Amino acid sequence: MPRPEPTEGKETLAARKIRKWDLFRVFWRSFFVQSVWNYRSLISIGFGICLFPILKRLYPDTRSRKAFLLRHLRFFNAHPYMVSYALGVSIRLEEEYASGNLQNTDRLDRMKDLLISILGSLGDQIFWLTLRPVSLLAGAFGIFVVSATEYRLLVLVLTFFLYNIPHFYLRYRGILEGYQYGMEIYRCFREGRFERLKQAYLYLGGAIFFLFLAVLLFKFQAGPKAWILVFVGSIVYASIFYKWSQNFYFTSFFTILFFIIVGFIFL
């Protein structure tokens, strides 16, 4: 993931009050960003709480603190990991506002509104649809093929890192880059920046999926032959049923029920 070159002016850098430790405290708090998720303002409370170390650093008086809180408690949403970019940008713009480099906070509000869809979409694509299923599938495969408890534990540890290294990296990097680029944050989301990471995980996931399928069929061969038929049959049955019903509960329940009946008839 190559980083974009910064283009900011030196005068704003000189006016910085925020310390690295403040950014780290925001990073730690970002793990709880969804804790007060609600249907009206989505993650805004968690977002606001993440910024408390910044609030304390920048605004000593009650009036400006109140304005800060009301600004950040209004509707906001983002992917829980990629929200770090919005946090970084907010820190930067709040700092500029507090030091008088920014006349009002309209740009910050507009920027946050813009980031909602970008961060949501990016996070869903990278983490929920790629890294998470692939890491879990890899972990499930690893545990399936090894049998000793200590090796299985090792697989779990590797799975944890396979997922959480990019997770922690982007969470922290997002705050740093958001803070560094401010209004120019769009440079971080240029096309293809996260593509290599996604592709690597997708290829890994595809390969593991077919390998897992092959190993499962091979293992079932050693047991009762009917298990292969049930396994393949349930894949087909569940796929067709889900296509028809689009309902997870019905698909799972009726597929299981079907094979319970099959068991009662044939065994």
Next chain:
Amino acid sequence: MSYLTTSLLIGFLSLDTTIAFQMLLSQPLFACPLIGWALGNPQLGFEIGVILQLLWISIIPVGAISFPEGNIASMIVGAVVIYFDHLGYPNIIFTIAILLGIAASYVGDRLTVLDRKFNGYLLEVALSAAESANLRKIVLVDFLSIGFYFVLMVGFTFVMLNVADWCIQGLSPVFSEMLDRKLQFVKPAVLGIGFAFTGRLFYQILLKKKANP
């Protein structure tokens, strides 16, 4: 380990689903072995974790949509299977547990909706605290929300474990080797359903990728 202690452990792990961290610890692959360890049978925890992980791997917690709470359901299934493993009817116990688990994933989803509605009330409290710039009160709101979800999940797990206990004790007179043999297709069927959902997910991602290169 009592049902209450197990419920506390499951309630704690369930925080990882959406409330805090989201580091995979509440996923069946991790949570079931942890519960297995706590209940003295990690190997069974690993086995159940793999089977259930595939079942719920494709559920994506995107935005405000409601989705089956597979994580808490898997932990309940794992705990039930391990608790009653000593009866010696693995297929019967797994069948009862998985059917309860599917129901639990639905109820878990409803409870998450309830929690989010409760958080809407907390937003009002937070906004009034913001008017007086009371940071402590807002932090308290945060802890209250986490605490509410934790209590909700502990209570739910405790109820589900007792329901499972009641079902298994009630049905135990009809348990037999023959019934257990007749239910031996359930585990490969659940694995198959998991592969169907997982395959569908990968197919959709790759298809989308092709459509938007």
